[in-house]
Amino acid sequence: MIRRILTHTAAATLVIAVAAFAFQSMASGGGGMTRTAWTLAAAIAGGDHDVD
Amino acid sequence: MTSTDPRPAKPRRTPGRLLFLFAFHAALSGAFIVAYLTGDEDTYAMHQFAGYTALAALAVRLLAGVLTPVGPLRLPRPSRAATLDWLRRAAMGEARAWGQRSPLLAWMALALLAVVGAAALSGAVADFVVPFEKLHEALGEASLPVVLAHVALVLALLGLKKAAGWRARSHTRHEVIAP
Numbered sequence: 001m002i003r004r005i006l007t008h009t010a011a012a013t014l015v016i017a018v019a020a021f022a023f024q025s026m027a028s029g030g031g032g033m034t035r036t037a038w039t040l041a042a043a044i045a046g047g048d049h050d051v052d
Numbered sequence: 053m054t055s056t057d058p059r060p061a062k063p064r065r066t067p068g069r070l071l072f073l074f075a076f077h078a079a080l081s082g083a084f085i086v087a088y089l090t091g092d093e094d095t096y097a098m099h100q101f102a103g104y105t106a107l108a109a110l111a112v113r114l115l116a117g118v119l120t121p122v123g124p125l126r127l128p129r130p131s132r133a134a135t136l137d138w139l140r141r142a143a144m145g146e147a148r149a150w151g152q153r154s155p156l157l158a159w160m161a162l163a164l165l166a167v168v169g170a171a172a173l174s175g176a177v178a179d180f181v182v183p184f185e186k187l188h189e190a191l192g193e194a195s196l197p198v199v200l201a202h203v204a205l206v207l208a209l210l211g212l213k214k215a216a217g218w219r220a221r222s223h224t225r226h227e228v229i230a231p
Binding site for chain 1: 074075077078079081082083085086089090092094095097098099100101102105206210
């Protein structure tokens, strides 16, 4: 049961991440996927989630 | 009812309802992971997309809970008496308490629904009312420890259940070997 829940969660995370990535690419107004990918990588690597 | 009576009959989980719960858990946790990792101004559209996905998953779950107040889809209703009783029995090493579903899970589910729901809702409000952004950020930060506590609780209960199984098997072996 736990394994099934984890598999579903991993699949959903992937689907939502891909959909959100596509949404960001479209929203950036022709910025392109490469730029979005770099921005995303920088955001995750930076890990800046603190309250200012 | 004596202590030797079998467990009371529970409403049977239909595969559809179980699948719904799996889908809800997957959608909410997936959306939370993506939203948390993209909580940066440069990835705002991704964060927004994941946040609204989480909000939609929570809305569907709440609706299902309101429409079906009985059965597996009902909203968590933690009981203080049941929790204290389970904690006492588990601390005393009662194997049945170790193996059964813990009432702590209902408390955890409620805490998760509250904090993740508040984070998602405040994010949606912050899209229109800018001062809500600080509250949304604080709630987002507060969500992570609750999510990690949920994972830790599930793992601990799984370990307890396995320990109960080993103990039961060990007792059975002793009964077979002993004259």
